[in-house]
Structures are given as structure tokens and as C-alpha cells.
Amino acid sequence: MRVGLIVDSACDLPYEFRRQHDLFVLPVTARIDHQTYVDEHDPVRTQEFYQSGLLQKGHHAETEAFSVQQIHDLFMEKIVNQFDIAICETVTRSRSLIYQNASEAMNSVMAQYREVRNAAGVPGSFSMRVVDSKQIFAGQGLLAAHTLRLIDQKLSKNALRNEIERFSDNIYTCVIPRDLHYIRERARRRGDKSVSAVVAFLGKALNITPVIFGQGVEGQPVAKTRSFDVAVEKVMNYATGRVQAGLLTPYVSLSCGMTWTEIEELPGLNRLRDACEQQGIELLLSQMGITSSIYLGPGSVCLALGAEPHRFSDFQ
Missing domain, CATH: 3.40.50.10170 (Rossmann fold)
Known part of the structure; x- marks a missing residue:
């Protein structure tokens, strides 16, 4: 068959x-x-x-x-x-x-x-x-x-x-949008009101980079940082800790809307790689596809793993 x-x-x-x-x-x-x-x-x-x-x-x-x-x-x-x-x-x-x-x-x-x-x-x-x-x-x-x-x-x-x-139902996703204003404009054209104009304005004016975390698309902001690198570091810390605690499938999926040179410079990436290798987990690292990048905007990051119920803060 x-x-x-x-x-x-x-x-x-x-x-x-x-x-x-x-x-x-x-x-x-x-x-x-x-x-x-x-x-x-x-x-x-x-x-x-x-x-x-x-x-x-x-x-x-x-x-x-x-x-x-x-x-x-x-x-x-x-x-x-x-x-x-x-x-x-x-x-x-x-x-x-x-x-x-x-x-x-x-x-x-x-x-x-x-x-x-x-x-x-x-x-x-x-x-x-x-x-x-x-x-x-x-x-x-x-x-x-x-x-x-x-x-x-x-x-x-x-x-x-x-x-x-x-x-x-056991997949947890972290999303780091690089530009909230971009996402709001895209959402507005689609009629999607999930990203408010106020949040987009704050992100643009104050250089706030959020970490959005949850099961599937039901994510909520769990961290607001003044630096994209700090947000990435938080997500890498989370993923590394969750890998060490155990996963439901031997994969971590990470896609990034940037060039490969920029991907390799992401803070904490090598630490996550080492944790995956030690635990027998395959890191599925990819460039975000054109479709995904248009949706989230250039420079964004999306990470997913399968695990038992937990909170993002459990691994910070």
C-alpha cells in the first residue's frame, strides 16, 4: 500500500x-x-x-x-x-x-x-x-x-x-514577528482583526518585539522585548529547555524569514543545536517559504515542537 x-x-x-x-x-x-x-x-x-x-x-x-x-x-x-x-x-x-x-x-x-x-x-x-x-x-x-x-x-x-x-493538539508554536506594523497591514487587507492597530503602533514606536506562544494558531504574547535578539534568545532558551525535558516526537521545527547568513547568526541557535544532538532530536531548520514570509513579514521567526502541556515561562 x-x-x-x-x-x-x-x-x-x-x-x-x-x-x-x-x-x-x-x-x-x-x-x-x-x-x-x-x-x-x-x-x-x-x-x-x-x-x-x-x-x-x-x-x-x-x-x-x-x-x-x-x-x-x-x-x-x-x-x-x-x-x-x-x-x-x-x-x-x-x-x-x-x-x-x-x-x-x-x-x-x-x-x-x-x-x-x-x-x-x-x-x-x-x-x-x-x-x-x-x-x-x-x-x-x-x-x-x-x-x-x-x-x-x-x-x-x-x-x-x-x-x-x-x-x-500537542504542538506548541513560538512566533517572533519582526515588524508588527507589517502584520497589521496584512491582516487589515485580509479582514483579520487579530492584531490591533494599538499593538502595531506600540511595536513600531517603541521598538517592541513580542514573543507569541501557544498551541497552534491560538497564541498570545508571553514576552515583550526592546530587541529582536533578546526575543530570539528567549525562544531559544525555551526550546532548549523543552528539548531537555522531553518531547512527544523527535523533531523541533524552526523556520526563519531571512538569508542563511542571518539565520546562522541567530543568538542561541547553536545551543539549541547542541541540545537537540544530545537528546537525539532532529532540528528541522529552514528558510521561511515565500508564502510564510509574506504572511509574517521578512525577518520573522517561527518555532514549533510537540510536548505535554506546559507554559513558556516554565523554561525561562
Whole structure:
């Protein structure tokens, strides 16, 4: 039984990890200054994106989910004949239409796949499930990595679905936005009022950098610092302490909206690396994809791990 995992472009994972595990990436359309890009998480294109400065002030950037028909065509062409069971994990439905569009595309695929498989001489039936990850960016990447471990355990379809949903509720995410004003403007254009104008103003006027922490997208500010580096240090301290205390899956996912040179200079990163190595944890370090970076803004950081209930302050 061939089981395949599909993620979308909001899912941040290292390129080599995705290539090694043959993950299929469902693209997202990005529009920057009236130019259209298709974000397929190509590492060369992503690096060029950061070096170009396209997200700096003065540039208008938006993302758009592939349409139902576009997703349907991709599933029929790339997925139906390659796998017997396909799981599509999308960015949280509260932040994107990807889940809705992928679900509608799945329904039409399930009604038409037999003709395609028969024409290709592929025996047997095909089944598919679209899952709302309830995560963003690094959190979605962590769920994908854990799902691959579950697939290797040869679980039944129902057991696999139940384990994915259960684990998703145990993912804790830290987000450090570099520019609250950028996030507020993006949220305003989407009609998302989760970032208030007052908070954005304070962040801009006083150079406040918050740490937003919580399960999935249900995060709240747990620290307000006057320095981005101090905020990063707090998150690295948290992750290092949580790794040493034990995790529910042997991964920590960390994505950063910056060049690799800037990533390697992040304070506390090497300390987290050492802790992961000592505990047998794989640090999934990646450049934030174009989709993620447009959402959070350049220079932002997102970290996710799976653990028992705890507070951010427990590891400071």
C-alpha cells in the first residue's frame, strides 16, 4: 500500500527533508507589486526572494490559494496514480482557503479517479483525506514530519487520521514577528482583526518585539522585548529547555524569514543545536517559504515542537 503525504506552500521544512521523503507540495500563488509567482518551495527561488528585498517597505504582497480546479488537476495528474492513500495536510483553515479548496477538489477526484488509474494500468482503489493541520508554517512542518513517522508504522487509515489529529493538539508554536506594523497591514487587507492597530503602533514606536506562544494558531504574547535578539534568545532558551525535558516526537521545527547568513547568526541557535544532538532530536531548520514570509513579514521567526502541556515561562 503506497501512502503519500501532501503539504502546501505554507508548510516550512528543509528542502532536503522534503526531497528525501518525497513530499508533494501544493503550490500557493504569490502576487508582489502586480507580478505573479508560484511558490513551490524551490530553495533557489526562495533564496533569490530574500536577497531581492521584495518584502521591504513599499512593496505590496498578497497570497492566494490555488483554485478548486487547479488543485483537482494536480491531484489527478500527480497523486492518483502515484499513491493508493493520500493525506493532504493544509495550513489552518482559519487563515486560508486552501483547506476548503482542497476538500472540494478531493471530492471531485474521488468521483473520477478510477478512469485515470485504469487508463494508466494502476490496479486497486484510491482514497484520500484532507486534514486541517490547525497549524501555521513551522508548526505545519512539525506535523508533517511526525505524520511521516506514523506512516512508517503502517497504521490503518482510521488510526493514522486519529493519531494526526491527536498530535496536532500537542504542538506548541513560538512566533517572533519582526515588524508588527507589517502584520497589521496584512491582516487589515485580509479582514483579520487579530492584531490591533494599538499593538502595531506600540511595536513600531517603541521598538517592541513580542514573543507569541501557544498551541497552534491560538497564541498570545508571553514576552515583550526592546530587541529582536533578546526575543530570539528567549525562544531559544525555551526550546532548549523543552528539548531537555522531553518531547512527544523527535523533531523541533524552526523556520526563519531571512538569508542563511542571518539565520546562522541567530543568538542561541547553536545551543539549541547542541541540545537537540544530545537528546537525539532532529532540528528541522529552514528558510521561511515565500508564502510564510509574506504572511509574517521578512525577518520573522517561527518555532514549533510537540510536548505535554506546559507554559513558556516554565523554561525561562
